[in-house]
Amino acid sequence: MPVAKSPPSFRRLFDDIGTVDAVGIEERVAKYGTRSVKKKAKVFGLRLAVTMVDLTTLEGKDTPGKVASLCAKALRPHDVGEIPPTAAVCVYPAMVRHAAKHVKGTAVRIASVATAFPSGQAPLKTRLAEVRAAVADGADEIDMVINRGAFLSGEFGLMQDEIAAVVEACGAATLKVILETSELETYDNIRAASFLAMRVIRPNDFIKTSTGKTSANATLGNNQVMLEAIRDHFLATGVPIAMKPAGGIRTAKQALTFLIAVKETMGDEWLNNGRYRFGASALLNDLVRQLEKERTGAYQAPWNFSEASEGY
C-alpha cells in the first residue's frame, strides 16, 4: 500500500520555513510554569494581563443587554483597586452597534468575529460582506477564521487570497487571523499556517490560536509555536505581527504563564496590548480576584466578582 504523502505544496513550504521540534516545544513550555512570580512582579503581570483581555461573549443567546453589561465590565472591571480597563470587547457582528453605544470614544475597542465564525464555511462574498458590515457598524478589530479546508488540502494560494481579501475589506480595522489550531492537527501545520497568514497581513495585525468553539483551545505549546513563527518572521522581514491566544485560558496563573512565554520568546516589545491579547471571558474575573487578594491580603469569594456561585 502506498504511504500517504503530504501534497507537494506542503513540502515546498516546510523547506522554506522549517518544521517544528514538537518534543523541544513541549519541554520548553513545561518550564514556563516553574517560574516564581510573586508580589510586585505578580501585580504587574496581573494588571498587564487585564489590559490585554479581549472580553468575549460569543453565544447564540447574546442580547443587547448582555453586551451592555459586558461593556460596563470591560470599562471598569471592579469597583475598587483602580483596575485598568480591558483592551477590547469581542462580540458577534450583530452586537457591534450595541457595544458601540457603550464603549465608543473610550479606551476599550470593539472587536467582532466575522467571516462566518466559527466554521468559515460560507461563500467568500458573504464573508467579506459580513466584515464590511461589522466595520461599518463600528468594529475596530475583526477576528476572521482561515479556510482550514483549503489549507489542509494544500491550496495555500486560495487561503492566502481569502485573507488578503479580508485585509482589504477591513479598511482601517485591525485584523486577527484565527488559525483554529485544533483543526490543523500538528505543530508543523500551525507554523505553516502562521507564516502563510503573516505574509499577507499588515504590521501589528494579529494571528490568533482558536475560536474557542472546539474542544482543544489555546495551549502553551500552540502559543509557543506561533510566537516563534512571529519571531522568525520579524527577524527575517522586520514586520511585527501580534498574537492572541484564545479559549481555555481561565485562571490568572495560566495568564501569567503565557506572559512569561511572551517575555522569554519575544521580549518587552510584545508585552503590551497592541502586540498580545487574551481572548477570554472567565479570565478577567480571576485576574481581578487575584489582584484583590494581593491588595487586601485575603483570599476572595467568587460572588464579589459578578460570578454565579449558587451560594457556594
Add this chain to the structure above:
Amino acid sequence: MSARLTITKTPKCYVGGAFIRSESGRVFELKDHKGEFFANVPLCSRKDLRNAVEAAAKAGPGWAKRTAFNRGQILYRVAEMIESRVEDMAGALMLGGVTKAAAMKEVVAAVERIVHYAGWTDKYEAMLGSVNPVASAHFNFTVTEPMGIIGVLAPDERPLLALVSLILPAITSGNCVVALASETQPYPAILLGEMLAVSDLPGGVVNLLTGKRAEMVPTFATHEHLRAISGAVNAEQRKALRLGAAESVKRVRLWKAEEAVDWESDAMEGLEEIRALVECKTTWHPVGG
C-alpha cells in the same frame, strides 16, 4: 523466603476526593507517645487551604441539591465504613498514648455520632423551618439553606471524636467542610480521609488538612469564601478568628481549647449544632396567588 522489606505508608491529606501532599512539599514528623518516629505528615500551607476551598466550592452545589434522605444514606454509609475498620482507627488513636479501651470508646462514640446526624438529615428542616403568622393575605414561611463552605479547626485532644463532632452538623444540612486536623495527633484524620474516600460521600464535601494551627488560623480567619468557622482553639486564635470573621462577615462558633470540652456529652450533638450552620430564608407568598 527472605524477610520482607517494610512497606512504609505516606500519609496524605484528603482534598477534593483525592489524596494529596502539601503543595509546599513540606512535612512534619509525627511521633508516637513514646517519642518514636511514626511517619511524615503533610505540613499544609495557606495555599493548600485555598485549594481545598476551591474543591469544596465545586462539590457544594451538588451536595446541597441532594435529597435530605440521600444525604442521610450517605452519612450512614460513612459510619459503616468506619465501623468496618474500628481496629485500625483505634490503633491510630493509640499513637497518642490512650489505652485500647479508651481508643475503642472514642471510635464507637464517633461512629454513633455520625449515625445520629445521618438520622437528622431529613428531620431538621421540619424543626427549624416554620410557617409564620402574618397580618395580611400571605403565606409566610421560613426554610433553611446551607451556608456554604465551613472552616473547621479541630482541637488536639479527642482527635477523631472532636473532628467528627465539628464536621457532621455542617455537612448534614448540605454545607461543605475544610477542616484542619489535630496538630499533635493528625493520623486519625488521615485515616478518616481514607474511610470517607470509600464511602459514598462526594469528593470535596469534606476536605481534611494537616499542619500547624497557628500558621493556618490567619487564613481561615480572613478567607472570604468560608462562611463560618467552627472549632476549638486557644484565646489568641479565637481573637484572630473573630477579627478576621468581622472583616469577612462570617459566623464563628468557637470552643475554648484551654478548657476541657466533654466531646462525648450528648450536649455536643443535635439540632442546635445544625442550626448554628444554616441560613434561614423567609418567603412571602400571596394567598391564592
